[in-house]
Amino acid sequence: xxxxxxxxxxxxxxxxxxxxxxxxxxxxxxxxxxxxxxxxxxxxxxxxxxxxxxxxxxxxxxxxxxxxxxxxxxxxxxxxxxxxxxxxxxxxxxxxxxxxxxxxxxxxxxxxxxxxxxxxxxxxxxxxxxxxxxxxxxxxxxxxxxxxxxxxxxxxxxxxxxxxxxxxxxxxxxxxxxxxxxxxxxxxxxxxxxxxxxxxxxxxxxxxxxxxxxxxxxxxxxxxxxxxxxxxxxxxxxxxxxxxxxxxxxxxxxxxxxxxxxxxxxxxxxxxxxxxxxxxxxxxxxxxxxxxxxxxxxxxxxxxxxxxxxxxxxxxxxxxxxxxxxxxxxxxxxxxxxxxxxxxxxxxxxxxxxxxxxxxxxxxxxxxxxxxxxxxxxxxxxxxxx
Amino acid sequence: xxxxxxxxxxxxxxxxxxxxxxxxxxxxxxxxxxxxxxxxxxxxxxxxxxxxxxxxxxxxxxxxxxxxxxxxxxxxxxxxxxxxxxxxxxxxxxxxxxxxxxxxxxxxxxxxxxxxxxxxxxxxxxxxxxxxxxxx
Numbered sequence: 019x020x021x022x023x024x025x026x027x028x029x030x031x032x033x034x035x036x037x038x039x040x041x042x043x044x045x046x047x048x049x050x051x052x053x054x055x056x057x058x059x060x061x062x063x064x065x066x067x068x069x070x071x072x073x074x075x076x077x078x079x080x081x082x083x084x085x086x087x088x089x090x091x092x093x094x095x096x097x098x099x100x101x102x103x104x105x106x107x108x109x110x111x112x113x114x115x116x117x118x119x120x121x122x123x124x125x126x127x128x129x130x131x132x133x134x135x136x137x138x139x140x141x142x143x144x145x146x147x148x149x150x151x152x153x154x155x156x157x158x159x160x161x162x163x164x165x166x167x168x169x170x171x172x173x174x175x176x177x178x179x180x181x182x183x184x185x186x187x188x189x190x191x192x193x194x195x196x197x198x199x200x201x202x203x204x205x206x207x208x209x210x211x212x213x214x215x216x217x218x219x220x221x222x223x224x225x226x227x228x229x230x231x232x233x234x235x236x237x238x239x240x241x242x243x244x245x246x247x248x249x250x251x252x253x254x255x256x257x258x259x260x261x262x263x264x265x266x267x268x269x270x271x272x273x274x275x276x277x278x279x280x281x282x283x284x285x286x287x288x289x290x291x292x293x294x295x296x297x298x299x300x301x302x303x304x305x306x307x308x309x310x311x312x313x314x315x316x317x318x319x320x321x322x323x324x325x326x327x328x329x330x331x332x333x334x335x336x337x338x339x340x341x342x343x344x345x346x347x348x349x350x351x352x353x354x355x356x357x358x359x360x361x362x363x364x365x366x367x368x369x370x371x372x373x374x375x376x377x378x379x380x381x382x383x384x385x386x387x388x389x390x391x392x393x394x395x396x397x398x399x400x401x402x403x404x
Numbered sequence: 405x406x407x408x409x410x411x412x413x414x415x416x417x418x419x420x421x422x423x424x425x426x427x428x429x430x431x432x433x434x435x436x437x438x439x440x441x442x443x444x445x446x447x448x449x450x451x452x453x454x455x456x457x458x459x460x461x462x463x464x465x466x467x468x469x470x471x472x473x474x475x476x477x478x479x480x481x482x483x484x485x486x487x488x489x490x491x492x493x494x495x496x497x498x499x500x501x502x503x504x505x506x507x508x509x510x511x512x513x514x515x516x517x518x519x520x521x522x523x524x525x526x527x528x529x530x531x532x533x534x535x536x537x538x539x540x
Contacts, residue, residue: 146532147412151479151480152534154484155474159469168467218469265436268494269496
């Protein structure tokens, strides 16, 4: 592997929402053009395009985006990796630069998911009888509820503590103009919302939205040649893991072990520990999931997530703010875009451009995604002033 | 259409005589237990190591959720549960014999696996034998 560090020199995301009249290509292209402009380059400077999209994985979405922003004949790599799709696309670009193959690449993540309804567990019976509702539920709200309740079994985590995650992330999103929603949701509203899959109410489930995010990656020498030191965010760690065998993962997707393994690798690669992080964007696909990842990422000890919530340590202004963007719960979760959009949030803080929700003096941030099936990707980023 | 109830999953065995039971497979190399034998052991990569055995009908409740919003045609609420079985093996299915109320369900409680005819038939009208997690 080449020794050159890789930098995010330009990054953008669109305001997440519902865009019935727009093509997936136009959504991806808008973020891509934004990232090119931010990096002060054009499509003619880009040597390869990494395109992340899940729901249209067979649709050559990367090429469709090229047709909107410039067909220069460069390689396009279409990536699908469940909810880690965007992060995996970005990471493939990172790897290619580290390998010395390219100096400047573009990564884009895009998804049209508004109105998709509940994911997982549905669909027609392939043959015989569909097991949904007979052999438990395979719906995503249930899978992550069961993961949360396993934490409750071990540590006594309460419905109210799970619900507080959603109160926090919705609060954070009121300061993020690019979030899908900017609405406060007090505790009683979160707990009193329609119960989907106990303990996850509707307000504790991520928002299905359309969205896109993109970034330009550069080798260190290219970044310096272009004089982008003041905005370049260094990728200190880029990690991808899958779920190793565990005794229960045949019937209970294990989002914990792959996250723990990824975190360990990422901290080693970056040469930092959780105590060095100024902010975290983690995969709050459901409120229950965020609780698990506090411990998986080492933000607190095992069994201490409930205490972290009670102390409001992960709120803005707290010891380790988590999901200042509003997270998947309120910013929204356009699957293929999520793993780049969370790095957009980090980059804004690390560059001092996060507006009302800015973490003062932020130098190091961690972005985490889980793709059920299962995989985990973690990136640790360092700001230009660090 | 079959005149006998079909098995809802391959690991639920319905003998001609005697009670239905769940069958697991244990890896003779590393002891991993699966409900669905793979080409090689998913834990150690061993080949031809899966040995079938009867899973216990006793265990403890590892986790659950109560489903209030499901897909069209699925009755709600119902309890989705996961249990650790005595002697190894983990199963997921509906929990019956208890109210779908979080106050009534105790994590870690003793459970047993029970069997019965599923309340739905398939498109051809076949009946299915299914299994439940039931408070012991």
